Amino acid sequence: MAQDVLVIVQFSEKGVAKASLEALGLARELADAHGGEVLAVPLGQGGEELAPVLAAHGADRVLVSGDENLTPFAPEPHLAVLATEIGRLAPRVVVMGNTLQARDLAGRLSARLSAPAAVDVLSVRLDGDEVVAVRPLYGGKVLAEIRLSGSPVLLFPRPNVFPVRPVAGKGEVETLAAPVTAPRARMEAFIAAPAGKKELSEADAVVSGGRGMAGPDFSMLEELAGVLDAAVGASRSAVDEGWRPHTDQVGQTGKTVSPALYVACGISGAVQHLAGMSFSKVVVAVNKDPDAPIFQRADYGVVGDLFEVVPELTAALRERKG
Numbered sequence: 001m002a003q004d005v006l007v008i009v010q011f012s013e014k015g016v017a018k019a020s021l022e023a024l025g026l027a028r029e030l031a032d033a034h035g036g037e038v039l040a041v042p043l044g045q046g047g048e049e050l051a052p053v054l055a056a057h058g059a060d061r062v063l064v065s066g067d068e069n070l071t072p073f074a075p076e077p078h079l080a081v082l083a084t085e086i087g088r089l090a091p092r093v094v095v096m097g098n099t100l101q102a103r104d105l106a107g108r109l110s111a112r113l114s115a116p117a118a119v120d121v122l123s124v125r126l127d128g129d130e131v132v133a134v135r136p137l138y139g140g141k142v143l144a145e146i147r148l149s150g151s152p153v154l155l156f157p158r159p160n161v162f163p164v165r166p167v168a169g170k171g172e173v174e175t176l177a178a179p180v181t182a183p184r185a186r187m188e189a190f191i192a193a194p195a196g197k198k199e200l201s202e203a204d205a206v207v208s209g210g211r212g213m214a215g216p217d218f219s220m221l222e223e224l225a226g227v228l229d230a231a232v233g234a235s236r237s238a239v240d241e242g243w244r245p246h247t248d249q250v251g252q253t254g255k256t257v258s259p260a261l262y263v264a265c266g267i268s269g270a271v272q273h274l275a276g277m278s279f280s281k282v283v284v285a286v287n288k289d290p291d292a293p294i295f296q297r298a299d300y301g302v303v304g305d306l307f308e309v310v311p312e313l314t315a316a317l318r319e320r321k322g
Contacts, residue, residue, distance in 0.1 A: 007020065007023045011046070022157060026095055040063070045071040059170075070180060073104075073187075075183075094115070094155070097157065098158060098159050098256070118148060120156065121158060129149065140274065159258055160201075200233050200255050204260050205231070205263075206233050206262050206277070209244075211235065211238060212266020216242070224314045224317075230263070233248050233255075236254065252273075256276050258280060262283045265286045274293075282300075286313075
């Protein structure tokens with residue numbers, strides 16, 4: 001059985017998505033352990049320009065197609081090309097970083113290939129003819145070991161779990177010959193995030209606010225986030241109030257984050273919110289209710305008025321950074 005690992009790469013004018021670089025790191029680890037190659041597939045116009053970056057992060061072969069129907073992203077043509085090429089190349093494992101495109105393609109690709117898939121993966125290993133993946137269930141209360149049979153197996157790692165590994169690969173570039181179908185639906189407009197805004201799921205630090213913010217003014221948290229070089233998130237209650245957009249929501253019905261640092265301000269810690277940030281490495285909670293559930297998950301907790309604590313914390317951090 002072939003031991004190659006194929007990575008579906010997401011990129012934009014800003015470059016390769018961090019989640020895709022993490023996926024390459026996982027792919028390199030699996031390929032090195034079992035004598036396979038890493039195949040990187042950045043579909044869309046400009047993909048061939050990414051070959052040096054992908055090679056520097058472990059790609060042995062970079063398979064590109066710049067067909068105009070692949071830019072901007074549309075699930076139908078991407079699915080058709082990927083299904084054809086995965087069938088031709090026959091990799092053992094297919095990995096996608098946890099991005100919006102991956103979520104759009106995951107179910108479609110699994111169904112088209114009749115391939116088993118594991119999402120939110122925390123660790124993975126090959127065991128004979130099976131791929132063994134560990135992922136959280138029930139909002140992170142348990143870790144399940146899932147055994148996946150067949151080829152290929154689709155894996156979608158949780159963000160910020162697998163490190164970006166600058167390991168040189170061969171970086172050979174090939175042009176795909178698979179036919180590209182025209183999409184039945186086209187994106188007419190794309191509203192980009194404000195310049196400088198960090199993507200929640202890729203950030204190394206996140207500062208989130210909840211109902212305790214008492215209104216839409218998150219400038220205090222944005223100032224703290226600026227000092228920490230962090231992204232700003234929100235609980236579902238803050239989003240439901242209209243204080244922040246849904247793209248900022250952390251939780252079971254929002255985004256899953258796994259940063260090195262998570263600062264929860266005025267967030268009580270409902271189980272739905274904890275499900276979205278429970279694998280944060282260090283959690284700091286600020287809440288005036290000493291019995292708030294968030295303190296059970298926090299590594300450091302401050303019982304106090306966030307409108308007093310957060311400015312003092314920001315000032316102290318700014319002074320420490322000089």
